[in-house]
Amino acid sequence: MFEILGYGFVIKALIGGVLIGIACSLIGIFLVLKRLSLFGDGLAHVAFGGVALGFLLGIDPFISALAFTAIGAVSVQKLLDRAKLYGDAATAIILSVGMSLAVLIIGYVRGFNVNLFSFLFGSILTLSNSDLIVIFGVVAIVCAYVALNFRNLLLFAFNSELLSLTSKKDSEVSFYLSILTAMTVVITMRAVGILLVSALIVMPAMSALTIARSFKQSLVFAMLFAVISVIVGIIISAMFDLPSGATIVLTCFLIFVGASIFKNGSK
Amino acid sequence: MKSSAPYYKLLVAFGFAVLLLFGCTTSTNRSSNNSTSSDGKLLFVASFYPIEQIVSGVAGERAVVYSLVPAGTEPHDYEPTSADVRKLSAADAYFALGSGFSAFEEQAKNALSGQTPSFDLSTNITHLTTNGKIDPHIWVSPRLMKQMTEVVYLDLIHIDPTNAQSYRANADGFEAKLDQLDSDFATGLSHCNKSIILTSHAAFGYLALDYNLTQVGVSGLDPESEPTPSQIRELIDLTRQHNMKYLFYEELVDPRVSQTIANEAGAKTLELNPLEGSKNKQNYFQIQRRNLQNLRLALECS
Numbered sequence: 001m002f003e004i005l006g007y008g009f010v011i012k013a014l015i016g017g018v019l020i021g022i023a024c025s026l027i028g029i030f031l032v033l034k035r036l037s038l039f040g041d042g043l044a045h046v047a048f049g050g051v052a053l054g055f056l057l058g059i060d061p062f063i064s065a066l067a068f069t070a071i072g073a074v075s076v077q078k079l080l081d082r083a084k085l086y087g088d089a090a091t092a093i094i095l096s097v098g099m100s101l102a103v104l105i106i107g108y109v110r111g112f113n114v115n116l117f118s119f120l121f122g123s124i125l126t127l128s129n130s131d132l133i134v135i136f137g138v139v140a141i142v143c144a145y146v147a148l149n150f151r152n153l154l155l156f157a158f159n160s161e162l163l164s165l166t167s168k169k170d171s172e173v174s175f176y177l178s179i180l181t182a183m184t185v186v187i188t189m190r191a192v193g194i195l196l197v198s199a200l201i202v203m204p205a206m207s208a209l210t211i212a213r214s215f216k217q218s219l220v221f222a223m224l225f226a227v228i229s230v231i232v233g234i235i236i237s238a239m240f241d242l243p244s245g246a247t248i249v250l251t252c253f254l255i256f257v258g259a260s261i262f263k264n265g266s267k
Numbered sequence: 268m269k270s271s272a273p274y275y276k277l278l279v280a281f282g283f284a285v286l287l288l289f290g291c292t293t294s295t296n297r298s299s300n301n302s303t304s305s306d307g308k309l310l311f312v313a314s315f316y317p318i319e320q321i322v323s324g325v326a327g328e329r330a331v332v333y334s335l336v337p338a339g340t341e342p343h344d345y346e347p348t349s350a351d352v353r354k355l356s357a358a359d360a361y362f363a364l365g366s367g368f369s370a371f372e373e374q375a376k377n378a379l380s381g382q383t384p385s386f387d388l389s390t391n392i393t394h395l396t397t398n399g400k401i402d403p404h405i406w407v408s409p410r411l412m413k414q415m416t417e418v419v420y421l422d423l424i425h426i427d428p429t430n431a432q433s434y435r436a437n438a439d440g441f442e443a444k445l446d447q448l449d450s451d452f453a454t455g456l457s458h459c460n461k462s463i464i465l466t467s468h469a470a471f472g473y474l475a476l477d478y479n480l481t482q483v484g485v486s487g488l489d490p491e492s493e494p495t496p497s498q499i500r501e502l503i504d505l506t507r508q509h510n511m512k513y514l515f516y517e518e519l520v521d522p523r524v525s526q527t528i529a530n531e532a533g534a535k536t537l538e539l540n541p542l543e544g545s546k547n548k549q550n551y552f553q554i555q556r557r558n559l560q561n562l563r564l565a566l567e568c569s
Contacts, residue, residue, distance in 0.1 A: 007500055008531050107348060125499055126523040128530075238496035 004238045009125055013234055013244065016127040019139045020191050021200065021226030023184045026146050028205030029222050030177060033157040035087050039076065041198035042091035043185040046072035046098030048194050050186075051119050052105040061119070062134070066186050072098060073178035081171065122193030124234070124244050131190060138183045145180060146219075149173070154215055192245035203252035204229065207259040225255050309427065312354055314363040314372045315342045316544045317406035318388060320551040322362050324441035325419045329430055330359075335375060342543050345371055352378045360426050361385040362419065366394060368403040386422045388415040395472045406542055408473035409449040409555065413442050448555055452478055455559050459568035465506060466515040466525075470541035480566075494524055506532035513565035515539035537561045 004010050024040075031039050050068030054061035072094050079090040127135075146153060156173045188197045204226035205218075212218035233248030309330040313319035319334035326332060333354050336345045355361065355378035363372040365387025376385050392411055395402040405411040420438040424431040456478045464471055464482045475482040483505055506514060506528060514534050516525035522536060529536045539561055540554045549557075562568075 004496060004500060007503060009499060009503075009527050010496060013496075123494075123523065125494065125496060126527040128523070128526070234496070238500075241495045241497045243495055 009127075010234065010238065012127045012129075012132060013124045014231060016132055016135050016191055017124055017230035017234060017248065018227050019132075019135050020184075020188050021204070021230045022223050023139045023142045024188055024200040025204040025208070025222035025226035026142055026219065027177070027181050027184050028201040028203075029208065029219055030153060030157050031181065032202060032205045032209060036091065037202045038088060038091045038095075038198060039073075039181060040185055040188075040201040042076070042095035042098070043069050043073055043182055044189055044194040044197040045095045045102075047182075047186050047189050048119060049098040049101040049105070052102040056105050056108070062186070062190070065189070066183065068098075069182035069186055070179050073182040074175060077171075077174050077178050081174075119189065120194050122189055122191050122196070122245055124191040124248075127191065135187045135190075138187050142180050142184060145176060149176075153177075157215075192248060196245050196249045199249040199252055200226065200229075203249075203256050207252075207256040210256070210259045210263050225252070225259075229255060309359040310354070310357055312358040312361045312375075314361075314369075314375065315345075317412070317542055317551065318362050318364055321388070321412065321416050321419050321441070325416060325423055325434055325438045327433065327437040329427070329433065333358075335371070336544060338544050338546060338548065340544055342369055342371075345369075347371060347375065347378070351375070356380045358383055360422070362422070363387050364403065364406075365389045366392075366401060366403055384422075384426060386418070388418050391418070395476065397469065397472065402469075402472045404470040404541060405473050407471055408477050409445045409452065410477055411473060412551070413445045413449075416441050416445065444552055448552060449477075451556075452559055455563055456480070456566065456568060459563070459566040461509060461511065461566045463505070463509050463511065464515060464539070464562070464565075465502060465511055465528075466517070466539055468517050468541060470517070470543075471539065499524070499528060502528045503532045506534050511565070512567075513537045513561075515561070515565070517541050537565055 028040075031037060047065040047069045050065035051061040053068060054064030057064065076090045076094050079085050079093065080087060083090075085093075152173050156170065156177075184201070185197055188200055192200060204222045207225045208218040208221035212221050229251040230248055233251040234244055236242065236251065237244040237247040308328075309326070311322050311326060311330045311332045313322050313332055313334050315334060315336035316338070319332050323330070323332040335347065335351050335355075336342045355375055358379060361375065361379055361383060363375070363385065365372070366389045368389075379385060389403070389405055392405055392414060394405070406415070416438055420434055423434045427434075452474075462480050464475060464480055466482065469482060471480075471482050474480070483502065502514075505511075511532070512534055514525050514529045514532075514536050516522035516536050516538060517540060525536050528534075538557075540558055542551060542554055545554060
């Protein structure tokens, strides 16, 4: 069973998956606490529009998706701040705008050379070395930002009013968090596809928040759950010949179910 | 009396309108020479690339052939546009592969107006089955292309009997080119060290059958489904086992799966085109000849 670990593509999938899991779970905690659980999903659809735009303009779809998603993320924050929209409504707006833009571009170009739709599903088993480098870079930035701004993020997550009283950095924090979410979504999309991005962002965070006793603990648990889901998911998919992305997401869900049962049992 | 004149004119106009409407419907019923396009040519709609190649090969100068799936698109990704629906409703005939190749082929038939004939080209062909599913990629075989050419010829003389002779001549010319291609494949692939085609899309079953090769595909018959770890592993093992230096990928699909396998097994990737579309406006024969070249390189033929 473990002889499959002798293959480079599985090792790359494990490394890439663990890194992505760490970034997703860190970002996920803040999104879940800010009631923006579907923000990642919305941004993933914006990223799809960015990929289509990249093909249209002939630039690397990875870069165009990154730029486009960052713009989408910041505009959601602006919608929240200025127009006083609810988070889910703002997410619904950018999700549909991103997706319809992608469909428009696809219709306009009438025929892409490379299968655009492979981005809808992603493939963690075909990560290249350069993908791994980009993923590593993004994860390093996310971790560094969270570590350096831990106090502000904590205030941001639980009490925006207090944050604005102490340092007036609320909009700044949400701006950087949006950019980081965009970057995380784009690398996650490469691995598990657009449709499953929000699962990796939301579920480990939810599981952790269910059982953790402190904020720090919930960050650690979220990372732990995400990493376990990725490793177990890849191994199970290898053992039973299943698609890897969906297996990872279902493992996330099982952990969430386990965490909920554990919580109810310990009451 | 004065008021009866406009009334009379209106009646005449109405009569003309009825006649015109009647004339239109009868002309779209089995249109023989009453063509819908302005330059006197018939308008044929083909579902996708290989069908378009055959129909324009046989119809020649007599018709304009429009392909629903645009040149650079994978047929599995296609969705009809409003322009496609307009073409379909104006078409003199519609040609599809049939045999459950793709849902859009059947959907397109709904957009045809009233009596426009539609033809399935693959009805008389014995299909291969892989894992209980019919393998629709018959057009990769020049021999089966020839059979479908004959079907198109019979369909065309049915729609437009007056030009039967020119259709026969065109069909003969197209079939001669297919015969030449067939014999080039047969001789080109007769002395090879290897006989395995490793590909990311199992579309070459009929080609393999014709020229005694074995096809091993990554993701079964559908280029969209995500490969599982053991499928990738199996292909890495096969590549190593048979000491293959080349692995095939296809033009219209993301080549990452093939690249991953090739990297790991120390092989290179080569294109093998499943002829589902052409991004460089190349014809069927040009694409097939490049396929033959790449096959000869990968299979180490002399």
